[in-house]
Amino acid sequence: MKILVIFNHPYEGSYCAAILEQIRTGLAAGGHELDLIHLDRDDFDPxxxxxxxRAFALGRNDPDAAAALVDPEVLAYRDRLLAAEHIVFVFPIWWELMPARMKGFVDKVIFPGLTYGYTEKGRTGMVSYMEKLRGVTVITTMNTPSWAYRLIFGNAVPKALLRGTFWKIGVKNRRWISLSNVKSRSLEKRRAWLAMIEDRMRKLK
Structure with a gap:
């Protein structure tokens, strides 16, 4: 299966970077094809x-005109999304939300006329152009306790990205792997998480 990994963390020594390496290992072991978008290395403008x-306003009725306005990098990302069978997002949660580059990727690439359109029902009837896509997995790290993120902050990221963006355009298979209290976890726990992620990537369907 062709897996598109969208990664956002600027520090090469981060735990997210360790997660990315386990994703590589797991996907290779499962015989999957990896396509990596590293937003920081690409210096993506969010x-x-x-x-x-203006492109957003044109996207619904004139997708060609919309595509002519957006950055060539966005169009290249769009093509990689359209080819993907599963998308894996990896990023830290900062101040309860995703980093700027990841938010900008969603804003600029999950875009009318590029990756989705509308049915005759209007704006509530969205349809994905990502016809090969079987599912989306979001992997996040944070130092907030999971209970606090759920009860106080309302699980903001999965609500916005999975229940919002991808549910709206009709993606049914949506998963969130949340790693909380990362800084205070033991080395054994962190290693166990990495092993779990490698196993899940190997078994992706």
């Missing part, structure tokens, strides 16, 4: 600018 908002 800002929605005037031309992007």
């Amino acid at each position: 800002v929605m600018r005037d031309k992007d908002l």
Whole structure:
């Protein structure tokens, strides 16, 4: 299966970077094909600018005109999304939300006329152009306790990204792997998490 991994963490020595290595290992062991978008190495610009908002307005009725306005990098990312059979997002949760580059990727690439359109029902009837896509997995790290993130902050990231973005465009297979209290965890626990992620990537269907 062709797996697109979208990664956002600027520090090469981070736990997210260790997760990425286990993803590589697990996907290789499972015979999967990996396509990696590393937003930090790409120096991806997350800002929605005037031309992007004009493209957004055009996307529903004139996708070609919309595509002519967006950055070539966005179009290249779009093509990789359309080829993916499973998407894996990896990023830390900072101040209860995703980093700027990851949010910008969602804003600029999960975009009308590029990766989704609308049915005759209007804006509530969205349809994905990612026809090969079987599922989405989001892997996050944070130092907030899981109970606090759920009860106080409402599980903001999975609600926005999985229940919001991907549920809206019709992706049914959506999973969240949440690793909490990362800094205070033992070495054994962190290693166990990495082994779990490797196993899940190997068994992706």
